[in-house]
Amino acid sequence: MEQEKIGTAQGKEETAILTVNGKTIGLPVITGTEGEKAIDISRLRQLTGYITLDLGYGNTGSCTSAITFMDGEKGILRYRGIPVGQLAEHSTFVETAYLLINGRLPIQRELQAFSVMLNDHSLVHEDMKFFFQNYPRATHPMGILSSMVTALRSFYPELETLSHTENVNMTMTRLLSKLRTMAAVSYKISRGHTPEYPRPDLSYCANFLNMMFNSPVKPYVIDDVLVKALNTFWILHADHEQNCSTSVVRMVGSARVNLYAAISAGMAALWGPLHGGANQKVVEMLEKIQAAGGDAKPFIARAKDKNDPFRLMGFGHRVYKTYDPRAKIMKNICHDVLARLKTDDPLLPIAMELEETARKDLYFIDHNLYPNVDFYSGIVLRALGIPTNMFTVMFAIGRLPGWIAQWKEDHDDPGWRLHRPRQIYVGNTVRDYVPMSQRTEAGAEPGKAAAPRSGRKPAP
Ligand code: SDX
Numbered sequence: 001m002e003q004e005k006i007g008t009a010q011g012k013e014e015t016a017i018l019t020v021n022g023k024t025i026g027l028p029v030i031t032g033t034e035g036e037k038a039i040d041i042s043r044l045r046q047l048t049g050y051i052t053l054d055l056g057y058g059n060t061g062s063c064t065s066a067i068t069f070m071d072g073e074k075g076i077l078r079y080r081g082i083p084v085g086q087l088a089e090h091s092t093f094v095e096t097a098y099l100l101i102n103g104r105l106p107i108q109r110e111l112q113a114f115s116v117m118l119n120d121h122s123l124v125h126e127d128m129k130f131f132f133q134n135y136p137r138a139t140h141p142m143g144i145l146s147s148m149v150t151a152l153r154s155f156y157p158e159l160e161t162l163s164h165t166e167n168v169n170m171t172m173t174r175l176l177s178k179l180r181t182m183a184a185v186s187y188k189i190s191r192g193h194t195p196e197y198p199r200p201d202l203s204y205c206a207n208f209l210n211m212m213f214n215s216p217v218k219p220y221v222i223d224d225v226l227v228k229a230l231n232t233f234w235i236l237h238a239d240h241e242q243n244c245s246t247s248v249v250r251m252v253g254s255a256r257v258n259l260y261a262a263i264s265a266g267m268a269a270l271w272g273p274l275h276g277g278a279n280q281k282v283v284e285m286l287e288k289i290q291a292a293g294g295d296a297k298p299f300i301a302r303a304k305d306k307n308d309p310f311r312l313m314g315f316g317h318r319v320y321k322t323y324d325p326r327a328k329i330m331k332n333i334c335h336d337v338l339a340r341l342k343t344d345d346p347l348l349p350i351a352m353e354l355e356e357t358a359r360k361d362l363y364f365i366d367h368n369l370y371p372n373v374d375f376y377s378g379i380v381l382r383a384l385g386i387p388t389n390m391f392t393v394m395f396a397i398g399r400l401p402g403w404i405a406q407w408k409e410d411h412d413d414p415g416w417r418l419h420r421p422r423q424i425y426v427g428n429t430v431r432d433y434v435p436m437s438q439r440t441e442a443g444a445e446p447g448k449a450a451a452p453r454s455g456r457k458p459a460p
Contacts, residue, residue, distance in 0.1 A: 020048050034069055051422045058318065061242075062419070063250065067100060067405050068241045072319035077326065079239055080104065088329050093234040094118065094204045097176060097401035100239050101408065115204070121177040122198035122207065124185060125155040132182075132189040141186055141393045142277075146267040148182050149175070153260040168411075171259045172404050179400055180204070183393050184211035205230040208397075213385055225340040226384060229333050233380055236326040236373060237395050239402025241319075245269040245276065246399075246406050251419040253407040266403045267396050273313070276374075276399070279391040282314035283378035286347040289354065296354040304363045312358060314375030321368035330376040337383040348379050 014029035016039040025047045028040045038061050045051050054060040069078045077084040080099050087096050091105075098106045098114050106114060131151060135144050156174055158167040185195040188211075196211045206227045214220035240246065249266035253259070270276035289296050303312040317324060334348055355371055358364045374395075381391050410416060 018044075018048070020050055023048060030064070032064070034071070045422070051424070053424055056318075057247075062247060063242065063410065063413075065241065065406070065409055066103070067409060068239045068402070070241050070319055072317070072321050075320060075322040075325045077240070084236065084325060085329060088232045088235050091231075091235060092203070092205075093231045093238070093398070096235045096238050100401045100405040101172065117173045118177040118204060119198070119200055121174045122181055124178050124181050128155065128182070129185065129189065129195065132186050137190065140271075141183070141190075141390050142267060142271040142396070144186050145179070145182060145393055145396065146264050146271070148186075149179065149260055149264040149267060152178060153258055158258070168259065168408070172408075175259065175263060175404065176400060180208050180397055181211065183390065183397060184208060186393075187212055187387070187390060203227065205234070209384070223340065225336060229337045229380060230384065232329065232333055233377065233394070234398035236329060236377075237398025239399070239405060242406075243275070244272070246403055249403045249407050250410045253410055254416065254419040259404070259407055262407050263400065263403055266399075270396055270399065271392055274311075276392045276395040278313050278372075278374040279377045279381070279395060280388055282351075282374050283347065283382065283388050283391070285313045286350050286354075286378075289350050290346060294350055294353075296350065296357055299354075300358055300361060303358075304361070312354075312364075312369070314371055315358060315364070316367070316369045317372045320370065320372065323370045324372040324375075326373040327371040327375050330373060330380060331371075334376050334379045334383070337380055341383060343383070345379050345382060347382070351376060351379065 014031070014037070015026040016029055018025050018027060027044065030038045030040050032038075041052060052060070067080065069081070070076065079087060079096065080103055082099070082105075087099075091099075094115055095106065095111055098111065128148065128151065131148060132144065152174065156171070158171070162170065181198055188195045193215065196214045198207045198211060202210055202222070206222045209226065209230065210220050210222065212220075242250075245266040248269040249262045252265040253262040273281050285299065289299055292298065299310075299312065302308045302310040303315075331352075334345075338345060338348065355375070358369070363369075377395075378388070378391055381394055382388070386394055
């Protein structure tokens with residue numbers, strides 16, 4: 001058999017050899033800075049006529065990226081090389097946002113200028129309040145904010161007088177500052193209260209808490225421990241490499257759509273209960289366990305039942321096959337905030353007992369299911385006074401700098417390509433149009449079923 005070594009890219013020290021359909025080719029292997037390896041299949045179809053199929057992309061890299069590194073087996077998470085635990089301890093959310101977007105920590109002058117920009121853009125157009133006021137009251141805050149982010153572009157279009165880069169930077173700053181304000185405005189209006197304006201004398205996180213909870217009849221007292229907890233909460237959520245919503249932001253952005261629209265799409269993806277919507281589902285699950293007298297065993301039994309679509313919310317992860325490093329820190333914040341407020345949350349002991357029980361259960365051990373970022377985050381948010389239906393909004397505000405950094409990295413990549421995956425078609429082969437007079441019930445031949453997926457019924 002003629003060995004045809006094609007596709008060995010210049011300068012790549014490793015080559016994967018593939019033999020398919022009687023042809024042998026060499027595909028270049030890419031090695032990341034942390035030693036991760038990928039087979040570059042960019043020329044696979046051109047060389048063999050074959051594509052790959054990877055349902056859910058569990059084995060497929062969509063890009064190379066210099067923003068966030070995760071090691072799912074070791075439970076490592078670093079933003080631009082800095083361990084998330086160090087940022088949680090020493091940094092602020094604004095500084096971490098700067099790091100993610102610009103690739104390095106700011107010097108004092110740069111951080112000050114960034115904070116001033118965020119403050120200057122913290123107001124939202126007064127006309128936007130009519131949008132919030134006229135939304136059906138029962139609308140989920142994620143639905144409101146996802147559409148309001150797109151609406152921002154109508155109020156703040158790109159300016160002809162600015163360069164493309166200046167317009168992008170302005171849009172990034174506006175989004176970082178205004179999403180936080182819009183979330184608080186939405187909350188206040190949902191309660192029939194007058195929105196609270198941002199204050200120039202408060203930090204990013206303190207401003208949010210004040211906009212949410214300050215009231216003419218009960219002034220909100222800024223508590224440094226709670227502000228620190230919110231900074232840490234948002235730092236822990238700030239980026240997570242190519243998760244579902246970030247991949248959506250990159251894909252939508254690859255069509256060269258504006259940043260507002262790409263972020264709005266990312267918010268829609270994050271809303272899903274298997275993704276960012278899980279933090280709300282965790283608290284709802286813990287409340288059900290509480291209502292059932294605190295006995296978690298029936299819930300664990302359901303989670304293990306293949307015929308039951310129920311999943312233990314806040315458990316499991318596509319990448320982490322050990323404890324999510326963020327969940328460990330989040331668990332500590334629960335204790336810090338509850339101790340500061342001199343209060344308890346009955347859901348915390350239920351969550352801790354659930355974790356302990358699940359972690360001893362062979363099903364969870366064999367499936368490498370550990371608490372993820374969402375398992376304890378809801379308890380922190382409850383302690384801060386955030387309503388349950390705003391939990392995913394809080395995740396979105398935290399993830400925004402990551403989405404922006406990832407969109408920018410794709411946008412600035414000289415090798416940029418429109419994201420357009422292929423497929424394997426499993427439907428009807430060619431057939432003719434049938435006139436109505438000749439159609440019969442039996443003739444309503446369905447398309448062939450897609451290749452059956454392994455595992456249980458899809459999660460709810
Ligand atoms: C986030 O990707 C990211 O980085 C996301 C995120 C981020 O910061 O952006 O970290 C944020 O989304 C965290 C995840 C929040 N979601 C939840 O907590 C929902 C509950 N978890 C699951 O639905 C699940 O674990 C996923 C969706 C998170 C991951 O699922 P995968 O990787 O697609 O794995 P899978 O569904 O193929 O499950 C593998 C096996 C299956 O059993 P088998 O059929 O192989 O026997 O594990 C089981 C699953 O049934 N399993 C669970 C489970 N999670 C997986 N069984 C019970 N309870 C669970 N939670």
